[in-house]
Amino acid sequence: MSPTQNRRDFLKKTATVAGLTTIAPGILFYNVSQAKPDGEAVTSKVRWGMLIDTTKCATGCTDCVDACTKEHGLNDNVSAEVAPQWIRKVGLRDKQTGKETSLPMLCQHCEEPPCVDVCPTGASFKRADGIVLVDKHTCIGCRYCMMACPYKARSFIHETLENQKPHSPRGKGTVESCTFCVHKVDKGEQPACVEACSNADHNAIIFGDIKDPESEISKKLAEVSSTALRADMKLNPGVRYQGI
Amino acid sequence: MKLYLLLTQIGFGLLLSLAVNAIEKPTPPKANKQFSTEQACVEPIDIMRRYHGHFLKHHRDDTMHSGVRTTQHSLVECINCHVTADDHGNYPSVKDGSEHFCRSCHNYAAVTIDCFQCHASKPEKK
Numbered sequence: 001m002s003p004t005q006n007r008r009d010f011l012k013k014t015a016t017v018a019g020l021t022t023i024a025p026g027i028l029f030y031n032v033s034q035a036k037p038d039g040e041a042v043t044s045k046v047r048w049g050m051l052i053d054t055t056k057c058a059t060g061c062t063d064c065v066d067a068c069t070k071e072h073g074l075n076d077n078v079s080a081e082v083a084p085q086w087i088r089k090v091g092l093r094d095k096q097t098g099k100e101t102s103l104p105m106l107c108q109h110c111e112e113p114p115c116v117d118v119c120p121t122g123a124s125f126k127r128a129d130g131i132v133l134v135d136k137h138t139c140i141g142c143r144y145c146m147m148a149c150p151y152k153a154r155s156f157i158h159e160t161l162e163n164q165k166p167h168s169p170r171g172k173g174t175v176e177s178c179t180f181c182v183h184k185v186d187k188g189e190q191p192a193c194v195e196a197c198s199n200a201d202h203n204a205i206i207f208g209d210i211k212d213p214e215s216e217i218s219k220k221l222a223e224v225s226s227t228a229l230r231a232d233m234k235l236n237p238g239v240r241y242q243g244i
Numbered sequence: 245m246k247l248y249l250l251l252t253q254i255g256f257g258l259l260l261s262l263a264v265n266a267i268e269k270p271t272p273p274k275a276n277k278q279f280s281t282e283q284a285c286v287e288p289i290d291i292m293r294r295y296h297g298h299f300l301k302h303h304r305d306d307t308m309h310s311g312v313r314t315t316q317h318s319l320v321e322c323i324n325c326h327v328t329a330d331d332h333g334n335y336p337s338v339k340d341g342s343e344h345f346c347r348s349c350h351n352y353a354a355v356t357i358d359c360f361q362c363h364a365s366k367p368e369k370k
Contacts, residue, residue, distance in 0.1 A: 041310035127311065135308050136362060164364050166320045171362030186311045 035188030047111075047130035048180055048238060049210035050194070051217050051226060052103060055243040056204035059102040062089055064205065067196030071181065072168040077161070084155030086178040087193055092244065101244055104193065104205075107132060107153040107178035108229065108237030115145035115154065124175075130238050131180045139174040146175060150230050153177050180207075210238065270348040273336075276325045286316045296322075319359065322346075324367045338365035 036042065068087045069075050075083050087106040093099070113132045115124045123139035126132050134145075134154075146154045154177040157170060164170050167183040181191035189195075194207040208217035226240040278284050285292045287299070303317035315321045326345040329335050336343035338360045342351055346365075350357050 036311070038313040038315070041306075041312055125309065127309065129311070133308070137304065137308070161362075164362060166323070166364040166368050169362040169364070174362075182311065186313050 036186065038186075042127055042129040042186075044128045044130075045211065046209045047211045048109065048185060049130070049208065049217055050109075050180075050191075050239040051206045051220055051242060052239065053204045053206075053242045054101050054103045056202055057102050057104065058202070059091065059100060061102075061200075061202065063196045063200045063202065064104050064193035065089060067192040068178070071165075071192035072170070073163070073165045076163060078159060082158040084157065084176060086153075086155070086176070103241060103244065105151060105153070106193075106239065107149075107180075108151050108235070108239045109178075109180060110238070111236035112234065114148040114150065114233075114235065118144040118148040120144065127182075131182055131185070132177075133179055133182065134175055134177065136169065136171065136174040136176070141173040141175060143175060149177075150233060150235075267352065270342070270352040272345045272348045273326070273328050273343060275345075276328060286321075319363055323364065327366050335366035 065085075065087050072086065074086065078084070087104050090103055090105045092101040092103070094101075109126075109130055109132045111126075111130065113124070113126055115132065116126055119125075120142060121138045121140055123135045123137075124132070124145050125135060141156065143156055146152075146156060154175050156175050157172050160172050161170055168179075170176055181189075181193075184191060190198075190207050194205045197203065197205045206217045206220055208215040210218055210221065212218060213222075221240065224242050226242045227244055228235075228237050228240055275285070279286050287295070292299075299317040300319055300322075303312075303314075304319070306312040307318065327335055328345075336347075338344045338347050342348045344365065346357060346359075
């Protein structure tokens, strides 16, 4: 406050500023968490996560798997027996009751990823916003990470690839897995599987920032009971399942 | 003896100049557009010629590890601008074609590039 300013003026001005900031916060926070500026690095203020409602996930439906395959060109000119799987449908059956459940299985983007622990070159890494990736520039294809992953989420590329997508560089001799469609997420979009699931009106997958208490996923996680797969390993996966 | 040495040197010089003349200078295809009105490429041309590898490598780590998605030094944008289609809408192959922007110079300089084992060598068809 300048020495010439009197008390009344100061109070008026602060009240106006406070008023302006309280009208906008909901909108502002939403924008910040949705699309980061291109030139800015990701931060640990955000952690991307996924909540999959298995009660809405139909047996035999592969919309999410197909979307992933298309988005990243996974099956282009690849023999079926070595085709990579970034997301796959898994069926569960309760032996006592006979109840069957179907769910999509993908990289769980753990907070404590075992694939990162075992990587000898530092190619497996976790981004500040919780997305676990393989830097294929440093991957030597040793496949330790595939052994370490309790979710069997990673694939090795055995054959020479051609015509890869510009947003998804992939090549022989490296390990790869679900990237949470990081190229889309960085633009403020949703992963391809989530889009496909909601476009087909199944709405079984919610994707969002689990550190933002106002996000749809956080609210849902606070409301319903959800399961972390292999919670006994204390990996704190970013993907959680509802209804199993 | 000195004369003999001189003659050999001249001989080598001639051979060398012949060899250099025999290899054609690369003529990479023209880019789609100018970066700005003052500047043809994303950095001055002489800097690009010498340091494009450094720019790409630096940007690759920023993008991969920190999610920086600026386009000025991104490989995808190099390809979008520099790999141009012929009259039939076909893009040159990075494998054999000396027509491919990257390949034409790298063939001349005898430098192997591994980028395109994984990265797309042509713009995505819309």
